Amino acid sequence: MFESARIKITLWYVLIIMIISGLFSVAVYQNLTNELARGFRAMRRIQGQLVPLYDAADGTYHIESDQELFDEARHRIAFELLMTNLIILVLSGGASYLLAGMTLQPIERMVEDQKQFVSDASHELRTPLTAMKTEIEVTLRDKKITLAEAREMLKSNLEEVDKMQSLSNYLLSLTRYQNKQLPMTMGPVQLDRVIEKAIAQVKLAAGDKKVTIITHLKEITIIGNEMSLRELVVIFLDNAIKYSHEGTEVTVNTFFDHKQAVVEISDYGVGIPAKDLPHIFDRFYRGESSRSKITTNGYGLGLAIAKSIIELHKGRVQVKSEEEKGTTFRIILPIR
Secondary structure, X not given: OHHHHHHHHHHHHHHHHHHHHHHHHHHHHHHHHHHHHHHHHHHHHHOOOOOOXXXXXXXXXXXXXXXXXXXXXXXXXXXXXXXXXXXXXXXXXXXXXXXXXXXXXXXXHHHHHHHHHHHHHHHHHHXXXXXXXXXXXXXXXXXXXXXXXXXXXXXXXXXXXXXXHHHHHHXXXXXXXXXXXXXXXXXXXXXXXXXXXXXXHHHHHHHHOOOEEEEEOOOOEEEEOHHHHHHXXXXXXXXXXXXXXXXXXXXXXXXXXXXXXXXXXXXXXXXXXXXXXXXXXXXXXXXXXXXXHOOOOOOOOHHHHHHHHHHHOOOEEEEEEEOOOEEEEEEEEEOO
16 A cells, blocks of 8 residues: 555656756756857857848758757757756656655554554453453353352453453553643642652552552652653552562652753562563563563553653653563653
8 A cells, every 4th residue: 555655656756856857958948049049140240241040930040051050059958958857757766766655654654553553452352352251151051140140240240341441541541642632731840749649549559569669759840740740650650569579669769860850760570671671662562571470450551651741741761670680760851
C-alpha cells in the first residue's frame, strides 16, 4: 500500500518539477533566440550592411549564411535545454522518490503502531474473555451446580471484568496522553506534596509486600499538572513495589540539577536485563526475564503512560538497572 502511494507521490513531484522546468526552458529558449537575432543584426550593421536580416513575418533571414548560423545556434540551444531537462528528470525522479519515502515514513510508522496496538489490545482482552467463556460453559453443563459454586463462578467472572475494566482505563489514558486530548492545566506544583500523595496511594500495596518507602524530599516547585504528575509518580512507585523483593526498601529522592527538578525512585528488586532496557517504555512490553517470573497484575502500559506524561511536561527519563540488584528511574523535569 505504502509503496504504491510512494510511487504516486513521486510521479506527482516529478510532474510538477518538469512542468516548471519546461516552462522555464521555453522562456530561456525564446530569450536566447531573440538575443541571437539581435546580435546578428548588430554584426551586419557593424559591417555596414543595414539590410534587415530577420523577417518577423516568416521568421527567416534573407541571407542564407546568416540563416544557417542562426538555425545551428538555435538547434544547439534547443538540444542543450533538452539534455538539461533530461538530467533534471533523472535527478528529480530519484530525489522525489526519497522525499516521498521521507514524507510517508511517519505515517507508515503510525499505521504500524496502530496495527500493533490493536493486535496487542485484542490479545490482552482475549485472555479474560476466554476465561469467562470457559467458566460459564462449564457451569452451564453442570446440572447439579450449587448456589455456592454459582457464586464462586460469578466472583471469578467479576475479577476478569475488573481486569478488562483496568485495561480499558489504561488504554484510554494512554491514548489521551499520547494524542494530547486530556485538558492539561499547567500551574505551580509542589513536587514534594505530589510525591507524598502518591505514596499514600500505594501504601497498601507496599504494606502487603512488606516494602518500606523511604523519602528524602526537598521543597521543589515546578510548572506542571498536579493530577498527571501524581499519576506519574504512582506508576513508578507501583512498578518499584511490584518488582521489589519482600521486606526490602524503595527510596524516593528529589533534588535540583542545573535548574531542573530530579525525582529518583529506586528499588532493590530483580532488576531489568540490558536487552530489555530499550523497550520498557513500549506499549504492552513485558520482558522475558526474571521480572516476568514475579506474579504481577499489569499489562505493560504503565511505563508507556509515564513516558507520555513526562514528554507533556517537556521532561525526560533515565533508567539504570542491574539484575538482582535493583532499578533506578530518574525523572528530570524543567522547573519552568
